[in-house]
Amino acid sequence: MKCIYILMTITMAAWFLSATPAVALDLSREPIQPISPPHSIDPQKAALGKSLFFDRRLSVDHSISCAHCHELESKGGADGLKRSFGVDGREGLVNSPTVFNAALNFSQFWDGRAATLEQQAKGPITSHLEMANNWPQILQQLSSDQSMMQAFNNAYTDGITAANITNAIATFERTLITPDSRFDHYLKGDESAITTEEKKGYALFKTYGCVACHQGRNVGGNLYQTPGVMNDYFKDFPSTGKADLGRFNVTGDKADRHRFKVPSLRMAVLTAPYFHDGSQATLSETIRTMAKYQLGRKIPTADINAIIRFLYTLPGRWQGKALEPQYQHELDAATLSEAAKVDPL
Numbered sequence: 001m002k003c004i005y006i007l008m009t010i011t012m013a014a015w016f017l018s019a020t021p022a023v024a025l026d027l028s029r030e031p032i033q034p035i036s037p038p039h040s041i042d043p044q045k046a047a048l049g050k051s052l053f054f055d056r057r058l059s060v061d062h063s064i065s066c067a068h069c070h071e072l073e074s075k076g077g078a079d080g081l082k083r084s085f086g087v088d089g090r091e092g093l094v095n096s097p098t099v100f101n102a103a104l105n106f107s108q109f110w111d112g113r114a115a116t117l118e119q120q121a122k123g124p125i126t127s128h129l130e131m132a133n134n135w136p137q138i139l140q141q142l143s144s145d146q147s148m149m150q151a152f153n154n155a156y157t158d159g160i161t162a163a164n165i166t167n168a169i170a171t172f173e174r175t176l177i178t179p180d181s182r183f184d185h186y187l188k189g190d191e192s193a194i195t196t197e198e199k200k201g202y203a204l205f206k207t208y209g210c211v212a213c214h215q216g217r218n219v220g221g222n223l224y225q226t227p228g229v230m231n232d233y234f235k236d237f238p239s240t241g242k243a244d245l246g247r248f249n250v251t252g253d254k255a256d257r258h259r260f261k262v263p264s265l266r267m268a269v270l271t272a273p274y275f276h277d278g279s280q281a282t283l284s285e286t287i288r289t290m291a292k293y294q295l296g297r298k299i300p301t302a303d304i305n306a307i308i309r310f311l312y313t314l315p316g317r318w319q320g321k322a323l324e325p326q327y328q329h330e331l332d333a334a335t336l337s338e339a340a341k342v343d344p345l
């Protein structure tokens with residue numbers, strides 16, 4: 001009798017579990033939020049900004065555009081280099097971050113020295129190591145281009161000005177938002193949007209404490225932190241210059257030495273190498289470094305691979321196209337062969 005009772009309870013429980021529909025995650029309790037599509041963007045200004053983003057006349061010798069270091073189609077909005085190269089092959093001081101979803105960051109640049117995308121856009125145009133141009137020359141050249149003149153007059157009451165150039169570029173950048181990632185679908189309740197292994201990766205990303213810093217819509221971009229909370233990163237990766245002082249260069253506050261904006265991980269699978277100094281070649285190396293210096297621990301390879309798989313679910317769609325690469329396209333052969341050892345594809 002007792003046996004039948006137990007059996008019935010088990011059957012009932014199994015039925016109840018299988019009949020329960022997939023419950024949407026309680027978003028207010030998740031550390032990561034889905035990205036909303038861009039809205040209320042002036043299409044004229046955005047189109048103008050797009051043409052400026054690809055316009056080499058913004059650089060002093062007309063050799064490079066913004067896209068030179070922020071390649072949208074194939075490099076996830078970055079350039080795939082340790083450090084970027086400006087006009088005359090001048091090597092920059094830090095690694096190029098992605099422009100995708102930059103609009104969601106609470107400030108711009110690794111050290112947060114620009115509060116807005118407009119302010120940010122002024123930087124590369126006049127920076128000696130990047131486009132090395134000056135405003136009088138840019139205004140004169142763009143003004144002598146009839147169609148450019150026309151486009152500015154249509155979009156802005158005061159035509160071509162430096163402020164309108166940076167505003168148009170920033171408006172375009174506000175369209176570089178990547179909603180609809182598989183992970184966002186999962187967050188919104190579609191259990192089948194990501195695999196069991198990817199779910200495991202997300203669980204690990206939470207339990208290891210990565211979310212203490214990489215969180216919010218952009219899985220980063222809303223805090224400043226040093227790359228060495230638990231261990232001295234700069235002891236092992238000696239500083240190569242002033243750029244390594246990070247936020248200190250902006251505030252002059254000692255507590256800000258070596259502090260950087262926590263980068264967004266939305267595009268991480270597309271934007272190797274990593275860190276402000278480009279010192280980390282691969283995702284597995286980066287995550288190992290993160291674990292050592294931020295968490296003071298070692299993460300087993302199987303867990304690293306699961307986290308990498310989770311990171312693959314994060315890039316969304318842009319212009320109707322999924323930006324997520326095939327896992328096999330991971331730029332990093334070491335990670336792949338490691339992954340193959342633990343988890344053959």
Ligand code: HEC
Pocket residue numbers: 053058064065066067068069070084085086087092093094095096097098099102105107108109110111117120121124125129130131169173
């Ligand atoms: C020579 C390469 C190069 C060029 C050209 C260039 N950038 Fe960048 N960009 C970088 C680098 C490197 C950084 C990081 C600099 C820093 O943090 O000090 C950066 C940072 C940014 C950021 C901040 C992203 C973030 O998350 O903080 C945005 C936005 C951006 N660039 C947009 C542009 C635009 C718009 C242009 C054209 C007007 C442009 N870039 C031209 C290399 C370049």
Ligand code: HEC
Pocket residue numbers: 205208209210211212213214224225226227229260261262263264265268271273274275276277283286287290291294295307
């Ligand atoms: C205490 C804050 C903190 C924690 C915890 C943390 N990170 Fe980071 N993460 C950072 C900072 C700061 C950087 C940038 C370091 C730099 O540029 O020097 C970074 C960079 C990265 C990057 C490189 C991104 C890029 O575009 O360069 C990846 C990938 C990353 N973290 C993954 C992780 C993972 C996975 C975990 C958990 C195992 C983790 N992080 C834990 C603060 C943190």
